[in-house]
Amino acid sequence: MSYEKFIFYVFAAILVFAATMVITRKNPVHSALYLVLAFFSSAGIWLMAEAEFLAIVLVLVYVGAVMVLFLFVVMMLDIDVATLRAGMIRYLPVGVIVAVMMLVMLWMVVGPENFGLEKYAAPARHAADYNNTAELGSLLYTVYMYPFEIAAVILLVAIIAAISLTMRRREGTKYQVPSEQVAVHKKDRLRVVKMEPEDKMELK
Amino acid sequence: MDFILDIWNTINQELPVLGIMMKIVAIVMPIMILVAYFTYAERKIIGYMQVRIGPNRVGPKGWLQPIADAVKLMFKEIVLPTGANKFLFLLAPLLALGPALAAWAVFPFSEELVLADINAGLLYVLALTSVAVYGVIIAGWASNSKYAFLGSMRSAAQIVAYEIAMGFALVGVLVAAGSLNLGEIVKAQQGSLLHWFWLPLFPLFIIYWISAVAETNRAPFDVAEGESEIVAGFHVEYSGMAFAVFFLAEYANMILVSALAALMFLGGWLSPFQGTPLESMFEWVPGIVWLFIKTALFGFLFLWFRATFPRYRYDQIMRLGWKVFIPITIVWIMVVGLAVIYELPWWFD
Numbered sequence: 433m434s435y436e437k438f439i440f441y442v443f444a445a446i447l448v449f450a451a452t453m454v455i456t457r458k459n460p461v462h463s464a465l466y467l468v469l470a471f472f473s474s475a476g477i478w479l480m481a482e483a484e485f486l487a488i489v490l491v492l493v494y495v496g497a498v499m500v501l502f503l504f505v506v507m508m509l510d511i512d513v514a515t516l517r518a519g520m521i522r523y524l525p526v527g528v529i530v531a532v533m534m535l536v537m538l539w540m541v542v543g544p545e546n547f548g549l550e551k552y553a554a555p556a557r558h559a560a561d562y563n564n565t566a567e568l569g570s571l572l573y574t575v576y577m578y579p580f581e582i583a584a585v586i587l588l589v590a591i592i593a594a595i596s597l598t599m600r601r602r603e604g605t606k607y608q609v610p611s612e613q614v615a616v617h618k619k620d621r622l623r624v625v626k627m628e629p630e631d632k633m634e635l636k
Numbered sequence: 637m638d639f640i641l642d643i644w645n646t647i648n649q650e651l652p653v654l655g656i657m658m659k660i661v662a663i664v665m666p667i668m669i670l671v672a673y674f675t676y677a678e679r680k681i682i683g684y685m686q687v688r689i690g691p692n693r694v695g696p697k698g699w700l701q702p703i704a705d706a707v708k709l710m711f712k713e714i715v716l717p718t719g720a721n722k723f724l725f726l727l728a729p730l731l732a733l734g735p736a737l738a739a740w741a742v743f744p745f746s747e748e749l750v751l752a753d754i755n756a757g758l759l760y761v762l763a764l765t766s767v768a769v770y771g772v773i774i775a776g777w778a779s780n781s782k783y784a785f786l787g788s789m790r791s792a793a794q795i796v797a798y799e800i801a802m803g804f805a806l807v808g809v810l811v812a813a814g815s816l817n818l819g820e821i822v823k824a825q826q827g828s829l830l831h832w833f834w835l836p837l838f839p840l841f842i843i844y845w846i847s848a849v850a851e852t853n854r855a856p857f858d859v860a861e862g863e864s865e866i867v868a869g870f871h872v873e874y875s876g877m878a879f880a881v882f883f884l885a886e887y888a889n890m891i892l893v894s895a896l897a898a899l900m901f902l903g904g905w906l907s908p909f910q911g912t913p914l915e916s917m918f919e920w921v922p923g924i925v926w927l928f929i930k931t932a933l934f935g936f937l938f939l940w941f942r943a944t945f946p947r948y949r950y951d952q953i954m955r956l957g958w959k960v961f962i963p964i965t966i967v968w969i970m971v972v973g974l975a976v977i978y979e980l981p982w983w984f985d
Contacts, residue, residue: 461777465724465774468770484754484755484756485756485759488756488759488760488763489759489763491763491766491767492759492762492763492766492803495763495766495767496763496766496767496769496799497766497796497799500769500770500773500792500795500796501792501796503773503777503792504773504789504792504793507773507777507785507789508789563755564755564756565755565756565759565816608951610952610955
């Protein structure tokens, strides 16, 4: 086993372990932290596939931003694990059927008869000066321009929808108006009073 | 000298992993010493700003104060709070320190002096600085304490807000330099003091620096600690060495963002006298000295801010991050993009 293969299997083992822990841990915060570990190890695998841009962006976006917000919410929620697990046995058969179907479908798409080495030759190793970021950029902004922009617009619509769904003005809440706060002048708030001391002390 | 070079070359050929380990030690050790003396500098400088002398008892002029502090913290007991998650409680300080040190891997100290010269260096640094927040969040949660939890919630919201502004500021830098490689970014600023990116990217420079102060949880953005409101925020339950590691992480992060600001906006290792008659006079100064001076300048700003500004109100921090910085950065990225397309002299021609 070569050194590279060894590292791949280490990352893969950590990834599978972390992914299993995500769905089996009782505490949702632990699950979220295992998901972070899963992201890190899949970033490692991507790095080995010479996709350094995707690997680093995975860490930057998912670990650095999405999971932070996720943890933020999960830590504040008071999730009652007992009620979540109550229906476990009842829904188990449906769950197993869905899982098996997903597995069969995934197998049909990425199984060895569609994705084997004889269908796709092993990719050639790139030279040291190969720039994954530049390649990805030139492909996204030329060949896949429209799909890329459509995806961006769909995301924008989703953001606007989420914000407008959750935005509501409640009665009796007090807001700060920053422009008024900035516009405040010293003379509105402060009065300097000059007064004589009542009896002057004699200095000896 | 040749003999030592011979040994070094043999190590690098026969055992590359050992060679890399030695390089890592050669980077991390000076940073640790720098952190120790940065705390000393902070106490001295803030002392003089407040018309006091600062530490002056341990060793000549107090020079041994940081060593004494480190020894004291090492021999103190680490108290585990009741009901705390032991594993995560002890993991949190390491998660805070790890990224602050790992980011130095791609940092170019001079034209040749860099551990890993990777293409996506800027992205790597940005990813690692965004991971540093986990130390704070996990510490607050694992402590099983209200104050610590409030501190970590504040920190999470703040870092997510300023991360975006900081990322956009760096997008401006990469558009201007045309590369994500940190060494290339410095080389793109060659010419003179006015060619450095602080001038064409001035709004982004200011926003990067303010976001950097916010990201490191330093005054005036230190609401995660907020000792007057939530006693000490996320590390209220920490003691001894576990606390010391948080302390180390904070200062290592400060040095890191200062060095990055010097690299991206003040021309890194380039001499400030380039393109002037003084250039040949200062040619003997190695580039790393200029880099150190520029980094020290930003380090001093951190201390100056702490001695000068009162803490920001929380809603004002959020407003500044989301409603002021992000729009400004987006507008300025457009401006830089146009300047690059039309090859605006004399930065982008």
